Amino acid sequence: MDVTFKHVTLTYPNGVEVLHDLDFQIPAGQLIALLGPSGSGKSTTLNLISGLLRATSGTINFGEKDVTKLDALQRGVGMVFQNYALYPHMSVLDNIEFPMKMAKVPRAERRERALELAKLVRVDDQIDKKPGALSGGQQQRVAIARALAKRPSILLLDEPLSNLDARLRVEMREEIRRIQQATKVTTIFVTHDQSEAMHLADKIMILHDGVIQQYAEPQKLYHAPVNQFVAGFIGEPTLNIVSGDAIRESLYQIFGTRTQLIDQVGIRAEAITLAELAEQTIKVPVTISRVTAYGRDYHAQLTMGGHEVVSTEIAPSAPIATEVLANVRLSGLYAFDPVGNRVYPEGGEA
Ligand SMILES: Nc1ncnc2c1ncn2[C@@H]1O[C@H](COP(=O)(O)OP(=O)(O)OP(=O)(O)O)[C@@H](O)[C@H]1O
Ligand SMILES: [Mg+2]
Structure with missing residues (x-):
């Protein structure tokens, strides 16, 4: 499902406008990275897509459908937060099943789907364990499986790898790419790590102070940055x-x-x-x-x-x-x- 923002702004209840006139389209089936420094508005943008926040002005479409006024439940997106809190007292399989249980999916069907997802994210040999007995990367994959349980048309990931060590981060970003390719679900991935975004994304949207600086393919950002901010943000060593x-x-x-x-x-x-x-x-x-x-x-x-x-x-x-x-x-x-x-x-x- 593609996602379109038209002239979207967001002002928090304290009266501060933190997102200014966001205008973009995310094509269906792509993996997009939202990249920017701390406080640039990445999580706020993600929460506008999920419906956890309402746009102050402007419109948001999923495909043809105007979802601007729909809440998170009605939008039906899958979300993985930075602290992907799995239910500690439930087994891996029960964690993955949980959203389907809430949605009253019949037991046999949800079990089958959960097993299928466990296989997709490669935790099918861990399904009886509690989350506490898993490695960080395995927990991460369970969280992704859980977010995919209700077959969302859009998957949102907010800095999902920030708790992992450097090596596991690299492995997991490849995993996320693989899972995204296998499911073809439109995926929006928040990170402040430019190299993660460069390796993972079809396109990268660079935010700074609530304004989109550039939204383009990784190579284009590197070779044709529109301004000094983008040029300085992309590339290692720093420009x-x-x-x-x-x-x-x-x-x-x-x-x-x-x-x-x-x-x-x-x-x-x-x-x-x-x-x-x-x-x-x-x-x-x-x-x-x-x-x-x-x-x-x-x-x-x-x-x-x-x-x-x-x-x-x-x-x-x-x-x-x-x-x-x-x-x-x-x-x-x-x-x-x-x-x-x-x-x-x-x-x-x-
Ligand atoms: N509930 C809130 N009320 C008021 N201001 C907020 C609220 N949440 C966030 N902000 C402000 O909005 C701006 C954008 O915040 P946001 O959380 O979207 O940034 P971010 O890019 O996700 O940063 P980080 O990388 O640190 O997670 C910041 O200036 C922040 O202080
Ligand atoms: Mg954030």
Whole structure:
């Protein structure tokens, strides 16, 4: 089922408007990540989809149906919260069955469905245990199975992996992807972890202060961020930011007099190298202070026009503490105007 927001705002009872004019469509059958820093409005947006919150203005549609005024029960979405509280005194199978029991699904039918779901999320060898005897990842999967029990047309997951350790998070995000592909249920996944969103989602919606910054495929966000916020939020290491003034002469090499329009420059760590490249670059003076090797990865700290920047493309053999000319690939360089909108590369989102 697709989800459409038209000019949706939300003001909490304290009078503060926390979501401003949200306008988007989530196509049926896709997995969408809602990504943004703490307080940006992710959970609020999710609760508007579930019906736990009512929009202050605007309309929400599921497919053709206007659900703006329907409550959570009537909307029938499946939800997994950050603290996915399973019922501790019930077995795994009873937990999965519970929503169907509430909905008065006949016993034999709900048992069959619960077993099917246990198999889908791969806890079918754990069904008689109590939640307390499961690992975090297993509990997580039971919570997902329970949310899927009533065959929701939309599945909402609010930071479901935040309680798990790093390794399990990576495993579970693959699991969520697999389960989503198997069920084809439209899924909206909240996270503040950009790499999780990048690995998991068909499209990512980036929220900041209750405003959608960009809503696009992961690769597009990485290569064509619309503004400095998105550019800085996506990618690891974090985008280097240098003021236009600090490298004005270097920028002049390609931008000519348009250089004046540039306030800040964002440079990806992989775009700074000492090697001569066939692709288009600008030459920028830098001083390398330190290069550390992590396995086969490098992490070089350098100064560029008085700013500390990081490169992943400079080897430990590079000259330290003397000024050298680095090559900066234009493919990893973005220029922003004084309000943070991207002015280079120019045009659309391409
Ligand atoms: N019940 C409430 N009453 C008033 N303000 C609220 C309420 N719930 C949340 N807010 C405010 O709304 C804004 C968005 O909150 P929300 O919980 O949607 O953020 P979030 O992106 O989910 O953050 P996090 O990553 O920390 O979970 C925040 O400024 C928050 O303080
Ligand atoms: Mg939240």
